[in-house]
Amino acid sequence: xxxxxxxxxxxxxxxxxxxxxxxxxxxxxxxxxxxxxxxxxxxxxxxxxxxxxxxxxxxxxxxxxxxxxxxxxxxxxxxxxxxxxxxxxxxxxxxxxxxxxxxxxxxxxxxxxxxxxxxxxxxxxxxxxxxxxxxxxxxxxxxxxxxxxxxxxxxxxxxxxxxxxxxxxxxxxxxxxxxxxxxxxxxxxxxxxxxxxxxxxxxxxxxxxxxxxxxxxxxxxxxxxxxxxxxxxxxxxxxxxxxxxxxxxxxxxxxxxxxxxxxxxxxxxxxxxxxxxxxxxxxxxxxxxxxxxxxxxxxxxxxxxxxxxxxxxxxxxxxxxxxxxx
Amino acid sequence: xxxxxxxxxxxxxxxxxxxxxxxxxxxxxxxxxxxxxxxxxxxxxxxxxxxxxxxxxxxxxxxxxxxxxxxxxxxxxxxxxxxxxxxxxxxxxxxxxxxxxxxxxxxxxxxxxxxxxxxxxxxxxxxxxxxxxxxxxxxxxxxxxxxxxxxxxxxxxxxxxxxxxxxxxxxxxxxxxxxxxxxxxxxxxxxxxxxxxxxxxxxxxxxxxxxxxxxxxxxxxxxxxxxxxxxxxxxxxxxxxxxxxxxxxxxxxxxxxxxxxxxxxxxxxxxxxxxxxxxxxxxxxxxxxxxxxxxxxxxxxxxxxxxxxxxxxxxxxxxxxxxxxxxxxxxxxxxxxxxxxxxxxxxxxxxxxxxxxxxxxxxxxxxxxxxxxxxxxxxx
Numbered sequence: 001x002x003x004x005x006x007x008x009x010x011x012x013x014x015x016x017x018x019x020x021x022x023x024x025x026x027x028x029x030x031x032x033x034x035x036x037x038x039x040x041x042x043x044x045x046x047x048x049x050x051x052x053x054x055x056x057x058x059x060x061x062x063x064x065x066x067x068x069x070x071x072x073x074x075x076x077x078x079x080x081x082x083x084x085x086x087x088x089x090x091x092x093x094x095x096x097x098x099x100x101x102x103x104x105x106x107x108x109x110x111x112x113x114x115x116x117x118x119x120x121x122x123x124x125x126x127x128x129x130x131x132x133x134x135x136x137x138x139x140x141x142x143x144x145x146x147x148x149x150x151x152x153x154x155x156x157x158x159x160x161x162x163x164x165x166x167x168x169x170x171x172x173x174x175x176x177x178x179x180x181x182x183x184x185x186x187x188x189x190x191x192x193x194x195x196x197x198x199x200x201x202x203x204x205x206x207x208x209x210x211x212x213x214x215x216x217x218x219x220x221x222x223x224x225x226x227x228x229x230x231x232x233x234x235x236x237x238x239x240x241x242x243x244x245x246x247x248x249x250x251x252x253x254x255x256x257x258x259x260x261x262x263x264x265x266x267x268x269x270x271x272x273x274x275x276x277x278x279x280x281x282x283x284x285x286x287x288x289x290x291x292x293x294x295x296x297x298x299x300x301x302x303x304x305x306x307x308x309x310x311x312x313x314x315x316x317x318x319x320x321x322x323x324x325x326x
Numbered sequence: 327x328x329x330x331x332x333x334x335x336x337x338x339x340x341x342x343x344x345x346x347x348x349x350x351x352x353x354x355x356x357x358x359x360x361x362x363x364x365x366x367x368x369x370x371x372x373x374x375x376x377x378x379x380x381x382x383x384x385x386x387x388x389x390x391x392x393x394x395x396x397x398x399x400x401x402x403x404x405x406x407x408x409x410x411x412x413x414x415x416x417x418x419x420x421x422x423x424x425x426x427x428x429x430x431x432x433x434x435x436x437x438x439x440x441x442x443x444x445x446x447x448x449x450x451x452x453x454x455x456x457x458x459x460x461x462x463x464x465x466x467x468x469x470x471x472x473x474x475x476x477x478x479x480x481x482x483x484x485x486x487x488x489x490x491x492x493x494x495x496x497x498x499x500x501x502x503x504x505x506x507x508x509x510x511x512x513x514x515x516x517x518x519x520x521x522x523x524x525x526x527x528x529x530x531x532x533x534x535x536x537x538x539x540x541x542x543x544x545x546x547x548x549x550x551x552x553x554x555x556x557x558x559x560x561x562x563x564x565x566x567x568x569x570x571x572x573x574x575x576x577x578x579x580x581x582x583x584x585x586x587x588x589x590x591x592x593x594x595x596x597x598x599x600x601x602x603x604x605x606x607x608x609x610x611x612x613x614x615x616x617x618x619x620x621x622x623x624x625x626x627x628x629x630x631x632x633x634x635x636x637x638x639x640x641x642x643x644x645x646x647x648x649x650x651x652x653x654x655x656x657x658x659x660x661x662x663x664x665x666x667x668x669x670x671x672x673x674x675x676x677x678x679x680x681x682x683x684x685x686x687x688x689x690x691x692x693x694x695x696x697x698x699x700x701x702x703x704x705x706x
Binding site: 025051056057059061062064065066067068069070071072073074075077089092093096097102103104105106107108109110141142144164165166194242243245246 | 443444446447448449450455456458460463465466467468469470471472473474475477478496497500501503504507657658659660661664665666
């Protein structure tokens with residue numbers, strides 16, 4: 001099995017899905033000749049031609065809007081939005097149309113498209129290049145929202161998203177693109193959307209994270225084991241919407257304590273929805289209030305202050321200890 | 327380093343075939359058979375009569391808010407007439423006449439405006455998108471459909487509709503730009519009806535015409551008398567043929583007028599004068615086309631009553647529609663019900679089965695959940 005970083009793993013998924021299905025197209029800014037600013041679409045245009053790997057004009061709304069039209073015709077476009085911070089210029093197409101076409105046409109049409117966007121901090125990037133905005137998409141009925149946490153699940157989830165009949169927003173953590181290599185099988189592999197994974201098991205506490213924060217949660221679990229002698233469960237959501245509430249609830253019924261970690265600002269973020277689900281499903285098992293470790297509710301801090309804003313191991317450990325001591 | 331004029335210099339044409347008195351420029355008259363002329367007229371009358379009927383139905387509370395098309399029949403029917411069935415039609419929300427021509431049953435449109443989502447479902451063999459309400463957002467869809475048709479080597483053409491207000495939206499410009507760069511078979515039909523709710527054209531754009539906006543994107547643009555069905559058809563025929571031949575997109579600006587309200591929730595007396603409306607009533611697209619057909623003895627005598635009967639039948643079928651099943655609201659959110667939606671559907675099903683609470687009777691309290699506070703089943 002070759003060892004690939006997340007960029008190469010995503011590229012492998014795109015390559016294999018395009019080979020598998022002639023209706024799959026890639027569309028976006030600089031995705032062709034340049035292979036995308038993060039090189040996720042590297043070499044695809046050379047292999048599949050400029051009609052299938054389209055260097056579009058610089059206009060997010062038309063990238064998504066024309067892709068909706070292509071999808072209504074029966075194609076399966078994969079759009080790249082260069083940074084998730086620019087997606088507000090196409091948010092109306094996503095909310096008004098991607099998410100609703102199946103309902104508006106009462107099943108006559110559907111929009112089998114994937115919108116890939118790099119998100120999140122950790123790469124010393126400018127404003128609009130380092131935010132975490134998954135909450136907007138997770139809130140929209142009709143969309144699915146996926147965030148992988150490593151090369152192997154990124155490849156498998158992207159393949160599943162491309163084959164999914166519904167529109168999928170696919171966030172890729174920039175901090176993970178080159179962070180680590182993992183063994184990724186050459187033969188095609190998918191993971192079901194809407195399922196979380198328990199990536200570490202322990203009976204004292206449940207840490208819930210996704211994307212780049214999974215690494216942080218796992219490191220925090222190591223610290224808690226080494227320094228506090230407690231065993232922590234870590235859940236990697238993988239899909240934000242639809243949320244796998246069952247896995248969360250089952251775990252908290254065992255541990256009685258939960259801490260949610262995300263890079264998005266706290267208020268009305270995924271952590272609130274996760275906490276509410278646990279309250280609904282595991283209220284009588286709770287030993288402590290559910291804690292959220294998140295970015296603060298500020299618009300933008302600049303990368304010079306990013307470390308103070310984005311959750312890190314110290315903050316997660318501190319929150320876990322408070323929860324354990326409650 | 328001279329300062330020189332760049333070639334080519336651009337020109338925008340205005341096309342008119344039949345003036346408001348019914349005088350014809352025979353040299354520009356499009357080739358249409360007697361049957362085609364009759365069906366053009368019939369579709370325009372149907373558009374007008376249905377429009378008037380729908381406004382009355384709205385006033386009676388039998389349908390909801392509706393955007394009338396009165397005055398724009400020539401713009402819609404003249405353009406859509408140039409399409410084949412296998413071509414694609416992408417409407418905004420003021421195209422009822424064109425939609426009926428494309429095969430939408432009248433009762434389905436009535437259902438749509440009465441708040442039934444079933445009214446938005448095109449038939450399986452219909453290459454039409456449903457009504458789109460957010461202004462100009464349908465235009466990129468049309469360009470994407472056209473790209474897909476070209477990608478699949480189908481010879482389909484896509485025609486999309488919008489108003490003068492839409493030309494101020496970013497999606498209009500992005501769609502025109504993509505269409506130009508990709509050179510796809512799409513025809514943009516702007517129904518310039520002079521008013522975007524209360525904002526007149528001169529406050530919408532400083533351009534002399536809307537047609538000229540095409541030139542910035544490297545496509546042909548033509549302005550036509552939008553109340554002259556023959557001129558609209560001639561321009562649409564040319565644009566559709568050009569698109570089908572692989573020669574790219576066109577923008578057609580139909581200069582017309584919204585004789586009625588913006589929607590049934592609107593009162594135009596707040597923003598425009600009666601004199602202006604009267605002036606445009608003299609340019610009514612039906613009057614001049616009727617005169618043209620009369621001169622050729624092509625006017626059928628009882629056409630209005632036939633159409634009224636057809637509308638009455640459709641209204642009857644619409645009103646016989648059983649009340650909608652609330653539970654179907656979950657059917658088309660995703661291809662399959664998610665676990666959350668399954669639970670929410672079950673919750674609604676339970677409420678529906680229980681029926682409404684009876685007036686005068688206190689709602690019974692739900693059974694107390696056990697254990698209560700102090701009896702927690704936890705380790706604390």
